Structure formats: C-alpha cells, structure tokens
Amino acid sequence: MQTTKFEQVNETVYNETLPNGLQVYLVPKQGFSKTYAVFTTRYGSIDSHFRTRNGEEINVPDGIAHFLEHKMFEKKDRDVMHEFSKNGASCNAFTSFNRTAYLFSCTDKLDDNLNLLLDYVQEPYFTDASVEKEKGIIGQEITMYDDNPDWKVYMNLLKAMYKDYPINIEIAGTIETISHITKEYLYQCYETFYHPANMLLLVVGSFEPEAIMKLIRDNQSSKEFSPAPQITRLFPTEQPEPAQAKIEASLAVGLPKCMIGIKEREQGLTKEALLKRDLTTKLLLDIAFGTSSAVYERLYDSELITESFDFDYSSEQDYAYTIMGGDTPDPEKLVQTIQAEIEQLKQKGIDQDDFERAKRKKIGNFLRSLNSVEFIANQFTSFKFNGNDLFTVVPTLESITREDVEKRLHEHFISGQMAVSIVRSASPQE
Known part of the structure; x- marks a missing residue:
C-alpha cells in the first residue's frame, strides 16, 4: 500500500492496485463521523459504440449505461437497498456521460456496508422479465426529464454545440432506444466495462487504513475474475465548431x-x-x-x-x-x-x-x-x-x-x- 502526503492541505491518501486491476484509494479523515464509499466504473452514456471482449464491434442502444445502473440493484434473492438500510447506511448511484458510480454513506458498520457495495456491484443478475419491467420505470423518468425546462435547455445546448460526439445524447436515452435493450446487451456491457481493472474504489471518512485495505483485499481475492478485456471505445470525429447557432x-x-x-x-x-x-x-x-x-x-x-x-x-x-x-x-x-x-x-x-x-x-x-x-x-x-x-x-x-x-x-x-x-x-x- 502506497502513501502520498499532501502537506499543503493536510491530507494523506493510501492507494493500492489489486491483482485483479482494481484501483483502491483511501482518504482517512479522523474526527469525522460519516464515511463515504464510491465504487466507480469508467463507463457512461457516451460509451455506446465499442468492441466487446471477443473483438466484435457493437452499437448498443442509447441509455443502456443508465439502464444497467438501475438493474444492478436487482438481485435474485435479496434487496440491496433494504440491506444498506438495515446497516444504517444510505445508498445511491448515478450515471454521467463518462462514468457510473455506486455509493453509500454511513456512520456505523462500515465493514458490512463496504462488503455489500463490492458484492452487489460485482454480482450482475438480469432476466428478460425484469428488463421489460424496467423499461416502463425508466420510460417514466425519461418523460419527466422531457418536461423539465432546466434539463431541456441544457441538453439542447449540448445538441447545439456537438454534432456527432455522443455527449449530445440523453443520458437515459429515449423511450424508443431503451425499448431495444435486452439482458444480452446488459451482460455484454457489464462484461466489457465492469471489470475491476476499469474501476476505482474510494473510501473517505473515519477508519483505519490498514484494516479497510485488508477487508477490500480479502473481498476481492475471494472472487474469480476473467482477464481484463482490452476496452476499445469507438467515437466519431467531432468538428471544432458548434453544430448550430x-x-x-x-x-x-x-x-x-x-x-x-x-x-x-x-x-x-x-x-x-x-x-x-x-x-x-x-x-x-x-x-x-x-x-x-x-x-x-x-x-x-x-x-x-x-x-x-x-x-x-x-x-x-x-x-x-x-x-x-x-x-x-x-x-x-x-x-x-x-x-x-x-x-x-x-x-x-x-x-x-x-x-x-x-x-x-x-x-x-x-x-x-x-x-x-x-x-x-x-x-x-x-x-x-x-x-x-x-x-x-x-x-x-x-x-x-x-x-x-x-x-x-x-x-x-x-x-x-x-x-x-x-x-x-x-x-x-x-
């Protein structure tokens, strides 16, 4: 475990890259009651055109990164949010243009919550029925954003500035694009972008770094991961000037x-x-x-x-x-x-x-x-x-x-x- 001291701001960062490629960063803040953990993959709404693990070029439906974020909370025989709640933690997740993050905050039971975070994000479970059900839920969210003036004026500005680069596409997609999402697409995206080598775990708050790093090492060493895929994102060439005035x-x-x-x-x-x-x-x-x-x-x-x-x-x-x-x-x-x-x-x-x-x-x-x-x-x-x-x-x-x-x-x-x-x-x- 490496230690980096930033004397000017009185902060110390502990970090380690695990054998599976996961980058772990710990920022202890003694005297603080709350601890945050964020498990992030370098995968967002713009990553819809890429090569899969076997080298196949694929275009997936717009909005799939956000859809996948929603589906990660659903498991066969457990309620992830309920488990966090039982541990006194508040959990959440978000998808942006270039990353998807899963997080929790707690004042107690950090070990239990951290294991839960790592486990549920690394245990995908998708079924045809649950994917179809989710389309209706996310469709309502898309409709809500369509009627939000602040979001509309912002997204339209991105569409005015960017002609081809996919930042001009709605993060949640459209009702039409998400209708084409299947569990097979979800697994392809998960297997490409959710490998530990493409992810970063940050824990910041009140804890002892050596103990937390050991917990993370033990959690990851108990699981088997395939070799990290070579991620090839395929983006169009964007013109320098805005698409329209x-x-x-x-x-x-x-x-x-x-x-x-x-x-x-x-x-x-x-x-x-x-x-x-x-x-x-x-x-x-x-x-x-x-x-x-x-x-x-x-x-x-x-x-x-x-x-x-x-x-x-x-x-x-x-x-x-x-x-x-x-x-x-x-x-x-x-x-x-x-x-x-x-x-x-x-x-x-x-x-x-x-x-x-x-x-x-x-x-x-x-x-x-x-x-x-x-x-x-x-x-x-x-x-x-x-x-x-x-x-x-x-x-x-x-x-x-x-x-x-x-x-x-x-x-x-x-x-x-x-x-x-x-x-x-x-x-x-x-």
Missing part, C-alpha cells in the same frame, strides 16, 4: 430560460495541462461573471438576469465547454449583451486586483470544501480518471498568473464557438 423549445415556464455555450476547440489535453486549463477557465468565469463582478451587477440591475444566473466549465479529455445563463425576460438581448461584455473585457484586459481576489476566493472555497467528505467523494474519482489528484488543486491554482487568465479570455471566448439554447413559454395552443 441556436435551438429553441417551448415548455411551461414563467420566464424564458436562456443558456449560452462556448465549445472548446482544442481537445486531447491530459493530466496537469487539463487541470490547469480547467482551473484557469473557472477563474476567468468568476472574474468575468461572478456575483461580485461589474458585468453581473449591470446585467442584474438591467433586469436581464435573475438570481438563477450561473455558469460552469466542464472539462474532459475529449470534450470541454462553458455554459452560462438562467431565467431572463429577453433571451436575445441577454445574448447580445454578454457578447458585448466579453468583447469589452478583451479590450480592457483582466484587472490584477480582480484576479488576485478571485484566486484567493477560489483557494479559500476549495480548502473549506475539504471539510466535507461528500465533496471529496464526489470529486476525487473524476480527477483520478483524468490523471490528476484532487489535492493538487491548491498548488495548481497558486501557479496560475493573470497572464494565463487573459490568454484564456482570448483563446476560449470566440464568437464562432458560441451556441445558444432557449426555452420559452408554451402558447395555449401548444
């Missing part, structure tokens, strides 16, 4: 919703370069559009935005984009005003005081977040999957200069990379 939809909303997206042109960054670009862009967004910025104040005072206005930067090796927006009485004017404010900021440049203030704020917020085992549990794995450590955020932030942020201002905020999604109020006829 604007998408509009109509739903029941009080005020129209408007989101602006800026698609990153350069892809393929990894490790430190990816992390630095991510943090630099988030600093830029806070300086330009944060609640203490002059731009935010002008937008708010002119009643073009409400307190719902927000922004974020999502960054992975194969895709990255900025989103910003919220409720607004005049979407077109909001877009024009933000475009004008960006051009004005480019001419004026980044103020040194604004930069220093935003950087201090970012570092302070991050350090406070480390007091939350939930925050560490939710962030640690995504950093690891991109070749980085969560606990290197502070030194990376400290290394960023005003010149770095100003460079990002000019290379990221390009008008030709912008797309817009609007959801307006449905007319009575609709």
